[in-house]
Amino acid sequence: MADTPKSVAPRDGSVSRPPTAFEYGYDKSFRALTFAAGFVTIALLVYIFWKIGGQAAPAMQKYGLDFLTTVKWNANTNEYGILAEIWGTLYSSFLALLFGGVLGVAVAIFLTQGFLNARLAWIFRLIVEMLAAIPSVVFGLWGIYVLIPAIRPLAHWLHETLGFIPFFSTNLAGPGMFPAMIVLSIMILPTVAAISQDAFKAIPMKIQEAAYGMGTTKWEAIRKVIIPTASGGIFASLVLGFGRALGETMALAMLIGNSQQVTLSLFAPATTLASLLASTFPEAGANQIGPLMYAAIVLLVITMAVNIIGTIIMNYTARQTVT
Amino acid sequence: MKIGNFSKGAKVVAIAAAMVVTGTVAQAQSVNLTGSGASFPFPLYSAWFKDFGQKTGIQVNYQAKGSGGGIEDFTNGVVDFAASDAAMSEEELAKIEGGVVMLPMTAGEIVLAYNLDGVSELKLPRDVYPKIFLGEITKWNDAEIAAANEGVELPDETITVVVRSDSSGTNFNFTNHLSAISSDFESKVGGGKTVPWPNASNFVAAPGNQGITATIKQTPGAIGYIEYGYAQQTNTPYAMLENQAGNFVKAGPEAGSAALASAELDENNVAFIVDPAGDDSYPIATFTWMMFYKDAGQDAAKVDALKQMIEYGLTTGQTMADKLGYIPLPENVVETDKKSMEEIGG
Numbered sequence: 186m187a188d189t190p191k192s193v194a195p196r197d198g199s200v201s202r203p204p205t206a207f208e209y210g211y212d213k214s215f216r217a218l219t220f221a222a223g224f225v226t227i228a229l230l231v232y233i234f235w236k237i238g239g240q241a242a243p244a245m246q247k248y249g250l251d252f253l254t255t256v257k258w259n260a261n262t263n264e265y266g267i268l269a270e271i272w273g274t275l276y277s278s279f280l281a282l283l284f285g286g287v288l289g290v291a292v293a294i295f296l297t298q299g300f301l302n303a304r305l306a307w308i309f310r311l312i313v314e315m316l317a318a319i320p321s322v323v324f325g326l327w328g329i330y331v332l333i334p335a336i337r338p339l340a341h342w343l344h345e346t347l348g349f350i351p352f353f354s355t356n357l358a359g360p361g362m363f364p365a366m367i368v369l370s371i372m373i374l375p376t377v378a379a380i381s382q383d384a385f386k387a388i389p390m391k392i393q394e395a396a397y398g399m400g401t402t403k404w405e406a407i408r409k410v411i412i413p414t415a416s417g418g419i420f421a422s423l424v425l426g427f428g429r430a431l432g433e434t435m436a437l438a439m440l441i442g443n444s445q446q447v448t449l450s451l452f453a454p455a456t457t458l459a460s461l462l463a464s465t466f467p468e469a470g471a472n473q474i475g476p477l478m479y480a481a482i483v484l485l486v487i488t489m490a491v492n493i494i495g496t497i498i499m500n501y502t503a504r505q506t507v508t
Numbered sequence: 509m510k511i512g513n514f515s516k517g518a519k520v521v522a523i524a525a526a527m528v529v530t531g532t533v534a535q536a537q538s539v540n541l542t543g544s545g546a547s548f549p550f551p552l553y554s555a556w557f558k559d560f561g562q563k564t565g566i567q568v569n570y571q572a573k574g575s576g577g578g579i580e581d582f583t584n585g586v587v588d589f590a591a592s593d594a595a596m597s598e599e600e601l602a603k604i605e606g607g608v609v610m611l612p613m614t615a616g617e618i619v620l621a622y623n624l625d626g627v628s629e630l631k632l633p634r635d636v637y638p639k640i641f642l643g644e645i646t647k648w649n650d651a652e653i654a655a656a657n658e659g660v661e662l663p664d665e666t667i668t669v670v671v672r673s674d675s676s677g678t679n680f681n682f683t684n685h686l687s688a689i690s691s692d693f694e695s696k697v698g699g700g701k702t703v704p705w706p707n708a709s710n711f712v713a714a715p716g717n718q719g720i721t722a723t724i725k726q727t728p729g730a731i732g733y734i735e736y737g738y739a740q741q742t743n744t745p746y747a748m749l750e751n752q753a754g755n756f757v758k759a760g761p762e763a764g765s766a767a768l769a770s771a772e773l774d775e776n777n778v779a780f781i782v783d784p785a786g787d788d789s790y791p792i793a794t795f796t797w798m799m800f801y802k803d804a805g806q807d808a809a810k811v812d813a814l815k816q817m818i819e820y821g822l823t824t825g826q827t828m829a830d831k832l833g834y835i836p837l838p839e840n841v842v843e844t845d846k847k848s849m850e851e852i853g854g
Contacts, residue, residue, distance in 0.1 A: 258702070258704065259704040261698055329723070355709040356666060358709075359712060439714075468674055470675070470701070
């Protein structure tokens with residue numbers, strides 16, 4: 186062992202040497218590969234926009250902005266409007282965020298703030314992350330066969346006793362906003378939990394120690410120090426979870442009832458953009474393709490905007506913790 | 509082993525070469541057919557094609573992507589045949605150079621399946637069920653339903669109407685029937701593959717026959733329209749409907765055949781039986797079609813295989829229909845089909 190450096194070192198006594206031609210080539214091709222991968226991603230996005238936009242353009246000219254503000258889908262008279270879909274997409278995602286978000290952040294606190302020993306926390310984390318691996322259609326079936334029968338009595342009771350509140354103004358028949366929202370909450374839970382866990386872990390130990398050093402209880406430390414410090418990351422996790430909820434298709438197409446209406450009621454059937462696309466596209470005639478592509482563009486824009494905002498917030502808070 | 513395989517391969521090549529040279533009838537055995545379209549007759553077609561493939565060696569690949577998708581594929585020339593529950597419109601036919609041969613291959617009934625605890629027999633008069641699908645009757649114990657069902661205890665429950673969320677031939681036939689018997693329905697909703705159902709909170713939409721069946725089974729108080737075969741296979745109860753003659757008829761092979769008997773095919777072999785006459789006719793029955801190219805430039809072996817397939821469907825195939833929940837074609841329709849199929853390939 187002692188004589189190995191001697192045998193490697195060149196005669197002039199230096200251990201360094203210029204890279205070989207192979208190493209240069211290797212480096213260069215790796216660089217080229219990463220650049221190519223990056224550009225392909227961007228090119229793909231542009232291509233998708235361009236292609237769908239191209240097919241949507243005639244419908245955009247024909248229906249204009251009225252398309253976004255009317256509730257109508259009649260292939261026989263060629264009248265289309267997607268206000269109900271836009272409303273349903275945003276409303277279901279917002280409700281899912283309300284429930285899934287709170288739950289996700291709570292799970293993240295539970296798993297990072299020393300409530301469990303490391304091994305148990307690891308198992309819990311694994312289980313939460315496994316939720317993300319369940320296919321959407323399985324969630325949909327679970328919703329139809331397990332969830333809806335289970336929540337029907339509760340929904341019925343809420344409608345009977347609190348029916349004067351707009352949220353409970355109709356009775357839950359089966360598919361509707363409420364079951365869709367619950368399933369959607371479960372689906373965004375892993376996203377929210379994973380990203381907020383990272384935010385909590387990024388808090389320097391010193392800050393927590395300082396809080397405890399000042400004599401706070403655990404609850405006080407979490408509420409007044411840790412959550413505010415991680416707030417940027419938590420917010421980003423919520424925005425990304427929202428983005429995930431917006432684009433969810435199969436489970437919603439199976440559970441939301443696909444009825445074009447704009448209502449606050451949680452127990453009424455509604456519809457979403459993704460579910461409209463999924464259920465109408467396979468048998469759409471030529472006259473429906475344009476409006477469907479237009480709806481696809483609207484969904485794409487909404488989802489992208491939400492994701493971009495989330496990423497910006499995340500970057501912004503990441504910079505803040507460094508300085 | 510390798511040598512064995514090689515010699516086997518060589519033999520196949522030799523036989524193929526011999527066939528090309530001599531041009532024997534056996535050529536048909538190496539032919540594959542592709543088709544796409546309607547999902548409603550798929551259970552029957554897949555049974556046909558499996559049996560047909562075993563008997564003749566002709567493989568038929570059929571994709572049940574829906575009537576609309578099938579017509580699209582057919583127009584683009586990527587399939588050998590297509591299937592549709594709504595046949596093809598004049599507009600669609602005009603896009604196909606050389607013309608189209610349309611053959612009704614089987615028929616089905618659309619039933620109103622429901623989910624009501626303890627109600628095993630339900631009668632729906634013809635002025636009542638359009639109102640349910642217009643959202644005008646919303647309670648099961650509505651006086652108009654109760655009047656037709658004396659002795660049946662109907663619950664004070666909201667009727668959840670389950671409709672199709674996707675464009676479909678079933679929608680087309682069902683809504684055309686409703687439009688035919690109710691002028692109110694015609695003006696407010698109308699007939700078509702997708703229609704603007706009333707936006708009421710007791711209306712939910714589900715994709716496909718399976719989707720509607722599952723939703724009905726899971727929702728107490730639900731009613732929806734599905735193909736007879738789906739109701740039969742899943743043991744879902746369905747209502748007796750009042751026909752044009754004023755009789756309450758339950759869907760089934762006899763009632764279906766009676767409805768088809770009144771059909772008169774036009775020169776394209778198309779007939780929509782929106783409201784069949786006859787004492788025993790079930791009111792909502794429909795043919796479903798296969799479409800073939802008339803074009804003379806087709807591969808002769810393929811045309812021959814297609815004709816064999818049609819022949820099989822019209823003979824052996826018809827005997828399977830009943831078991832799977834479809835109606836066998838009336839004798840006169842089979843005869844028309846046999847005559848028309850000669851036009852395939854010029």
